[in-house]
Amino acid sequence: MTEHASPEVEYRIARLRERLAGDDVAELGVRIELRGATVLLTGSLATADRRDEILRLAREELDGIVVRADLTTPSADAPDHGEQLS
Amino acid sequence: MRPSTPMSPGGGDHVVRVAAVGDIHLAPGCEGLLRPAFTKLPECADVLLLAGDLTRHGTVDEARVVAEEVRDIGVPVVAVLGNHDYHSDQADEVTRTLGSAGVNVLEGQSAVFSVGDHRVGVAGAKGFCGGFAGRSAGAFGEPEMRAWVRVAHVGAERLGSALEELASERCDVRVALTHFSPVPDTLAGEPVEIYPFLGSYLLAEAIDSVGADLAVHGHAHLGTEHGTTAGGVRVRNVAQPVIDRAFALYELPVPAREAA
Numbered sequence: 001m002t003e004h005a006s007p008e009v010e011y012r013i014a015r016l017r018e019r020l021a022g023d024d025v026a027e028l029g030v031r032i033e034l035r036g037a038t039v040l041l042t043g044s045l046a047t048a049d050r051r052d053e054i055l056r057l058a059r060e061e062l063d064g065i066v067v068r069a070d071l072t073t074p075s076a077d078a079p080d081h082g083e084q085l086s
Numbered sequence: 087m088r089p090s091t092p093m094s095p096g097g098g099d100h101v102v103r104v105a106a107v108g109d110i111h112l113a114p115g116c117e118g119l120l121r122p123a124f125t126k127l128p129e130c131a132d133v134l135l136l137a138g139d140l141t142r143h144g145t146v147d148e149a150r151v152v153a154e155e156v157r158d159i160g161v162p163v164v165a166v167l168g169n170h171d172y173h174s175d176q177a178d179e180v181t182r183t184l185g186s187a188g189v190n191v192l193e194g195q196s197a198v199f200s201v202g203d204h205r206v207g208v209a210g211a212k213g214f215c216g217g218f219a220g221r222s223a224g225a226f227g228e229p230e231m232r233a234w235v236r237v238a239h240v241g242a243e244r245l246g247s248a249l250e251e252l253a254s255e256r257c258d259v260r261v262a263l264t265h266f267s268p269v270p271d272t273l274a275g276e277p278v279e280i281y282p283f284l285g286s287y288l289l290a291e292a293i294d295s296v297g298a299d300l301a302v303h304g305h306a307h308l309g310t311e312h313g314t315t316a317g318g319v320r321v322r323n324v325a326q327p328v329i330d331r332a333f334a335l336y337e338l339p340v341p342a343r344e345a346a
Contacts, residue, residue, distance in 0.1 A: 023143070023173075026142050026143050027142075029109070043308065043327070044327030046111045046112065046119075046326075074327050074330045074331070075332070076119055076122070076123055077123055077331060078130070078331065078332050079130075079333065079335050083337065085339070
């Protein structure tokens with residue numbers, strides 16, 4: 001049987017979302033979802049430092065809950081081809 | 087400026103090459119992140135479009151980082167601001183800072199430049215949210231609700247008037263540049279429940295009523311790149327997390343001019 005988190009977790013996740021969207025962090029591009037008894041963060045962040053900062057805040061806000069992250073940083077390389085629009 | 091437009095790979099028609107990216111969210115500490123890729127722009131593009139959310143908090147210090155990434159890059163740079171760029175209530179200062187590096191920041195205005203023998207126009211406005219046809223907010227009820235919806239209408243009107251400027255300028259290629267999305271197509275991947283906060287059908291209505299060859303936007307980090315308006319105008323979500331490159335590149339054919 002899948003283990004489920006307590007209802008309180010949903011409110012803690014909501015608080016984390018608000019904290020990330022707040023003045024000092026201003027990060028709106030991370031999806032935070034409850035997956036069974038764990039919380040999963042997904043999304044793409046500008047830099048690796050930013051990714052580490054977001055993960056630190058999540059683990060701080062969700063202390064006691066297992067936090068998993070699949071946070072990426074986008075490539076900063078130029079494209080090797082363009083899209084031809086006919 | 088390039089001396090002439092390149093030929094399309096298919097032969098015959100000329101093309102205008104548009105590079106575009108949004109949501110780069112730069113701040114002190116990010117210096118030089120995109121500059122190496124941007125220095126390659128003169129080899130592959132005729133213009134760079136920045137689709138808003140260039141900063142994290144909309145501060146002048148952050149805007150300076152953006153400005154140095156694109157300063158003297160070798161192609162015209164045209165931008166709109168995004169919601170992040172307004173967060174510190176310094177949008178005018180951010181605009182001036184970007185302008186000092188040669189970035190043409192549009193909000194209800196247009197920019198026209200030459201690529202070879204052709205005139206290329208960009209109509210820009212941030213736009214706003216509000217939702218899409220059949221699932222949008224209405225200007226009814228509390229003053230706050232009516233004001234919110236009014237902002238969406240004003241944003242679309244600004245885009246429409248900028249596109250009309252391009253029509254009167256007889257541009258060969260016209261691009262609509264916004265931060266918020268004009269269509270739901272390019273939001274696929276975002277939670278459906280937040281679509282009303284990611285764009286407005288009013289922007290697509292403005293694009294379709296005046297006409298454009300391409301519409302470019304950002305804002306939806308979890309969305310997808312490709313979409314079209316109801317009128318068939320190609321829409322591209324160039325948020326950097328979506329395109330996963332320093333910029334996306336689009337090659338638009340230049341239609342043959344009618345004989346005078």
